[in-house]
Structures are given as C-alpha cells and as structure tokens.
Amino acid sequence: MNTFHFEKTPVVTADYGGHVTIVDNFYRVANGAAGQAVKGIMAAGVMSGNVNYLVYNLDDPEPRVPRYDQVWATGAGGFATQAALPEEVALCLSYEALPESGVAQARRRGRIYAGPLTLTSLLTTADGRVTTAAGLAASLGVQMKGLRDAAIGISSNWIVYSPTQAQFGLDPSAVIQQGWVDNAFDTQRRRGVEATVRSRWGPG
Numbered sequence: 354m355n356t357f358h359f360e361k362t363p364v365v366t367a368d369y370g371g372h373v374t375i376v377d378n379f380y381r382v383a384n385g386a387a388g389q390a391v392k393g394i395m396a397a398g399v400m401s402g403n404v405n406y407l408v409y410n411l412d413d414p415e416p417r418v419p420r421y422d423q424v425w426a427t428g429a430g431g432f433a434t435q436a437a438l439p440e441e442v443a444l445c446l447s448y449e450a451l452p453e454s455g456v457a458q459a460r461r462r463g464r465i466y467a468g469p470l471t472l473t474s475l476l477t478t479a480d481g482r483v484t485t486a487a488g489l490a491a492s493l494g495v496q497m498k499g500l501r502d503a504a505i506g507i508s509s510n511w512i513v514y515s516p517t518q519a520q521f522g523l524d525p526s527a528v529i530q531q532g533w534v535d536n537a538f539d540t541q542r543r544r545g546v547e548a549t550v551r552s553r554w555g556p557g
Contacts, residue, residue, distance in 0.1 A: 355465045358411075358514040359504055360526050368509070369408045369421035375503040376406070377425070384499030389492035394444070396437035396471050411514070435471040440546055443468030444475075444483070445539045446497055448532030450513055460515040461527040466541055467493070483536040490534040497532050 359372050383390045408421035449462040478484050485491075504511040512526040519525035 357465075358512050358526070359509045360512045360528075361507075361509040364410060366420075368507070370423070371507045372504075372509065373406045373408065373421065373423050375500060375507065377404075378503065379496060379500045384496050387492060388495040388499055389489065391467050391493070391496065394467060394470050394475060394489070396435070396469050438468075438470045438472050438475070440469040440544045441540050441542055442470050443539045443541050443544070444470065444493070444534065445537075446493060446532065446534050448497060448501075448511075448513070448529045450527035451530045453527075456518075456527075460518055461513050463513045463529075466539060468541065469544065478536075481538070483538065485536055490536055493534045494532065497534075501529055 357372075357376055361368055380391045380395075383393075404425045406421070406423045406425070407419045408423075409417045410420050411417075413420075443466040446465040446467055447462065448464070449458065451461075452458050453461065475483055475489070483489060501511045510526075510528045512528055515525045515527070
C-alpha cells in the first residue's frame with residue numbers, strides 16, 4: 354500500500370476519479386519513451402487480483418470515511434511475469450519540495466516503495482545493488498516527474514503532507530518539485546510472506 358497526497362481548491366466529486374486515474378497511470382502507463390511504468394518491475398504473481406483505490410479528504414473530521422472507493426480488476430494487468438524476488442525487497446522512489454528556510458526538510462520529503470519486484474528485470478551488480486545498465490533509476494524518475502506533471506494538468510498539486518506541521522498549526526502541505534531513485538534495494542519487512550514449509554533437524 355502506498356499513499357499519495359494531492360491538493361486542489363475547491364474540491365469537487367469529479368476530482369476524485371481524476372486523481373485515481375493519474376496514480377493508476379503512474380503504475381501502468383510509461384511516460385513516453387524514457388519512462389518506466391512501475392508495473393514493469395512488479396511481479397504478476399502478487400498483482401493478479403484487484404487494486405483498491407481509496408480517496409479521503411483530509412479536511413473531513415476523524416475518523417474519516419472514503420469519499421471515493423474504486424476497485425479495478427487487474428488480471429495479470431501487464432505486470433512482469435518473471436520470477437519474483439522476496440516480497441520484502443523494494444525500490445525506494447523519493448520526492449521532496451524545494452528547501453525552505455525555517456522548515457525542517459524532513460517534513461517536506463516523502464517516498465513510495467515499489468515492489469514486490471521481479472528477479473530478471475532488476476539485474477544486480479556484484480555488490481548487490483541494482484544495475485544502472487538499463488537506466489532503471491532514471492526511467493523511474495521520469496515516471497515520477499510524469500505523475501507530478503499529470504497532477505498539474507488537472508489543476509492540482511502532488512504534495513508532501515506533514516502531520517507534524519499540522520499538529521503545530523503550520524501549513525502541512527509542500528508542493529513536490531524534485532526527487533530521486535537510487536540503486537540500493539530497500540527492505541519492507543511487513544510485506545513478508547508466511548512460511549509454507551518447515552524442515553526440522555535433530556535431536557540425535
């Protein structure tokens with residue numbers, strides 16, 4: 354599960370589906386020849402069911418109920434069919450607003466975890482990092498820029514939302530302007546699967 358924040362004023366019901374569409378395109382549709390749809394590095398075996406998009410309005414009081422609930426059947430959905438890496442293995446796609454005096458940059462920065470990943474589409478170097486031979490990190494960066502631009506195209510902004518800023522009565526939103534994807538794998542332990550076989554040894 355990944356969470357995206359967008360800011361648009363005023364908000365009308367039709368906006369919810371539009372934001373779901375640009376996020377779905379981020380995963381499924383390459384942004385031109387230089388982009389890499391995220392589905393291309395995600396294993397089909399864990400993406401063969403439905404995708405559930407829930408949209409909330411953060412101006413609503415807690416506990417919030419979804420303003421928009423869309424379930425899209427994927428089938429294989431064009432996701433890669435190669436053997437999968439362990440489900441804990443992910444790539445971190447980072448983004449941030451431009452630095453601003455007086456505000457900790459950590460509150461203006463966020464990340465998306467792409468995974469579970471395929472084995473053959475993410476060739477590794479001898480030291481266990483993602484190979485840059487195919488320009489994967491750069492092409493995913495193009496895809497992220499495409500998401501930012503698509504939000505602007507529907508008169509919205511992709512933002513970082515900081516609960517800490519909101520807690521202190523400060524502006525909690527910062528418009529995303531830049532980001533990066535590096536060549537180190539990340540581990541998301543909560544995504545691990547339960548064992549199906551246990552081989553014992555001993556006693557004696």
